[in-house]
Amino acid sequence: MTKKIVTLAGDGIGPEIMAAGLAVLAAVAPKINFDYTIEAKAFGGAAIDAAGHPLPDDTLAATQSADAILLAAIGGPQYNDAAVRPEQGLLALRKALGLFANIRPVQIFEALKHLSPLKAEIIEGVDFVVVRELTGGIYFGEHTLNERTARDVNDYSYEEIERIIRIAFDIARGRGKKVTSVDKQNVLATSKLWRIVADEVAKDYPDVTLEHALVDSLAMKMITNPSDFDVIVTENLFGDILSDESSVLPGTLGVMPSASHAENGPSLYEPIHGSAPDIAGLGIANPISMILSVAMMLRESFGETTGAAYIERAVHQTLLAGVLTKDLGGQASLSEMTEAIIKHL
Numbered sequence: 001m002t003k004k005i006v007t008l009a010g011d012g013i014g015p016e017i018m019a020a021g022l023a024v025l026a027a028v029a030p031k032i033n034f035d036y037t038i039e040a041k042a043f044g045g046a047a048i049d050a051a052g053h054p055l056p057d058d059t060l061a062a063t064q065s066a067d068a069i070l071l072a073a074i075g076g077p078q079y080n081d082a083a084v085r086p087e088q089g090l091l092a093l094r095k096a097l098g099l100f101a102n103i104r105p106v107q108i109f110e111a112l113k114h115l116s117p118l119k120a121e122i123i124e125g126v127d128f129v130v131v132r133e134l135t136g137g138i139y140f141g142e143h144t145l146n147e148r149t150a151r152d153v154n155d156y157s158y159e160e161i162e163r164i165i166r167i168a169f170d171i172a173r174g175r176g177k178k179v180t181s182v183d184k185q186n187v188l189a190t191s192k193l194w195r196i197v198a199d200e201v202a203k204d205y206p207d208v209t210l211e212h213a214l215v216d217s218l219a220m221k222m223i224t225n226p227s228d229f230d231v232i233v234t235e236n237l238f239g240d241i242l243s244d245e246s247s248v249l250p251g252t253l254g255v256m257p258s259a260s261h262a263e264n265g266p267s268l269y270e271p272i273h274g275s276a277p278d279i280a281g282l283g284i285a286n287p288i289s290m291i292l293s294v295a296m297m298l299r300e301s302f303g304e305t306t307g308a309a310y311i312e313r314a315v316h317q318t319l320l321a322g323v324l325t326k327d328l329g330g331q332a333s334l335s336e337m338t339e340a341i342i343k344h345l
């Protein structure tokens, strides 16, 4: 059956890297008999310019009837003082689609080891996934700011915790079979509940090992022992911080994809970096984060594990062949990198 993929190219380098991701998808699709259509929609700053709103109604409607969504990047300095900001479109989209689970794989490519800020022996074998709860917790609790006091409420229900923990276990089952659940159980009530739920869910996954870690200790271990982890799962606030910490390990933003999942309905796939306005339109952006987001989409939304593996292998081989964009210390343009990856498929 034909799958409908809605693309939101957005701003800055967004359109360039989206085109690269779609070129790779077009090249891999016939090899795996993957049948799809693309519906490109305005989103972010581009949609503010065109329609006065970062998430126009027809864009929202298209995403809601999509089988998967690819987002490149939104935002830019020209919107910093705007009444409506591109980022509001993303928050509204996440909310409308119920995207509560954010997934960020962290791996260090053989050919890019020297870019990592960590020593070679420490990053050996690093390959983990950060699973962050995205729609609950302190960011969405009541906020009260008085002159001399302030209050932020952290709320989690059993169900909210359970569904994100299950996602982590499901992912671990297909990987290294270990879940590290992160909390601050020695202090926070929400974390005490978090731990109870994690232990309860673990009973359904006897083949997966569960370990608990306190967030402060985990923040250190992510730097001292990053190869110890397989799947790290945590609440919204801790996940925001830990996923940014994890993104520093490879030493470049340009190779990191992400996925956001809902309970029902389409998932959204996007690079973790922003719109890189400083290099927009120059044809030198690194398209790998977008291309690997396409691979994640094939695997996680469509079960096309072979197609995903083809893309990931082609990226590895292209990097090993020394085809590197400027951010990776090379001279290759965006289109040279994209063509090399397609050739290696």
Ligand code: ATP
Pocket: 013, 074, 075, 076, 253, 254, 272, 273, 274, 275, 276, 277, 278, 279, 284, 285, 286, 287, 289, 327
């Ligand atoms: P945002 O607010 O949109 O998240 P940001 O200020 O956090 O933006 P990014 O847009 O992610 O930052 O860019 C940070 C730096 O990394 C910039 O110098 C940018 O050029 C570079 N960068 C980000 N993505 C890429 C990419 N795909 N290829 C090359 N360089 C990139």
Ligand code: MG
Pocket: 274
């Ligand atoms: Mg940023």
